Amino acid sequence: MSVLGLGRMGSALATALVGEGYEVTVWNRSEDKPTPANTTRVKTPEEAFKSDVVVTCLSTYDAQQPLLTNEIKTLVNLTSGTPEQARATARWAKDNGVEYVDGVIMAVPQQIGTPQARILFSGNENHHVLDAFGEPFHVGEDAGLAALYDLALLGIMWATFGGYLQAVALMGTEGIAPEQFTPMAADWLNELGAMLPEMGAETRSKSYETDVSALDINVSGLRMLTDANREQGLDTTIPQALHDLFERAQRSGHGAHSIASVIEEIRK
Template identity: 40%
Template sequence: MNDAPGTHTGAAPVTVLGLGRMGSALAAALLAAGHPTTVWNRTPGKADALAAAGAVRADTVADAVTASGLVVVCVLDHAATSALLEPVAGSLAGRTLVNLTSGSPEQAREMAAWASGHGIGYLDGGIMTTPEGVGLRTSMILYSGSPEAFAAHRATLAALGDPIDLGPDAGLASLYDAGLLGLMWSVFGGWLHATALVGADGVAAGAFTPVALRWLTTVGGFLDRYAGQIDAGHYPGDDATIDVQLAAVEHLLHAGRERGVDGRLPELHRELMAKAVAAGHGGDSYARLVDAFRRP
């Protein structure tokens, strides 16, 4: 059982810089897990609710940084992070910085190099949930960077969600984050297109979606199979070949045209499949289409 927020129970102290919706959720989760939590935000009033719950409000970034051995930053962007931390680099030396600000893999690696040059342990992170999901064990938070820092603070980071260690390359958390968001939007797009399609014949989204979710479980099994094929560079068409699926997508496009549904998404799939067939890969599995997304 967790102790009351803000009480000192031996849990590691943590500082949170940035109290937007996500930063506030991070600080609240740490408080709920019993971690003495110091907070700072450019607009001090955003700390009021957290201070009432037991957080210590720091007047300056320097005061916030020196309060804890673990400093979490979650602000607008990479430029804001750099502007915030550069003046307190000396105070951060010997501490661990966890950057949960969204950015690119290149920016994460740049920040890791900066941290290393100042004697700062560094982890970059990707929060794979909304603020409401912070603190839940079912929510993933991706980390990459210093293995020593991750090992030392894993228990504390677990208060924010399930901590996933992606290894020492600091850019991987941001890279995975970008890839997973792309996957999310593709799934949402496919589901919305399908919902519009069946909805044109009067099927409610609430009736269609349970069937769609069951189908996604089946599709997930193909991802595991196809991942091995991609890594091996070998695409046996022992389930459903590209040429068969190229024929099947025509049925989807026809149904959409008849119902006035925008067909640009399935048209993209048809284009990719047609190119693969024209290149002589019609007998391969769908995983072969990974080549369409790779650099020539």
């Protein structure tokens, strides 16, 4: 078993493989990264390709692609990228007789090797090496699907974290500390999470009638939020962008509809 890349994640992957009893060869571009305990460090990727399975975990596909050769027998690609990058790598693998598994890691390095580390993978369904890293979950035959799930879930994370940081900054303008506000924010997120199945169903049926909260009222709310952030001396990029998107959906005729109708503007 080989691991290419000894960054934060690659090192954790190599350590987890050692923990499962595999003999592990590791390679990293720079020599300054420490060698994980009980692994064998090699100086070139080609030496690492002698293993039956090569796990890659580099920062980007651009960093990874120049290293790949048809000497690899099985490539387990855990470098993050776009669906199209994953599909292109799958095509390259097929053309070069390399068995290919495309995975994404929905966890931080500290969780690797525990059941909390969810590994989504697509393409070849039978790759047990992933068991060493956490809880593998096969999302489909198309090699691009794992990357699609990854970016969709990360998109929710980045939007949520951005909204939270904006809120902390806003509360901070009046001296309210994060530790005072955060428990309320966390409860609020749980409540919002419970609303997603219904919202998802509305996007599918495209029936946006609501007796809960119309888009009109949410556009006014976003205007107030943008104004409040400006008045308190803060950056307004996030609330302004949401306001503008929701307002476009309103102008397209969804003012009396539910928030779910904004998806029609996103899909345009």
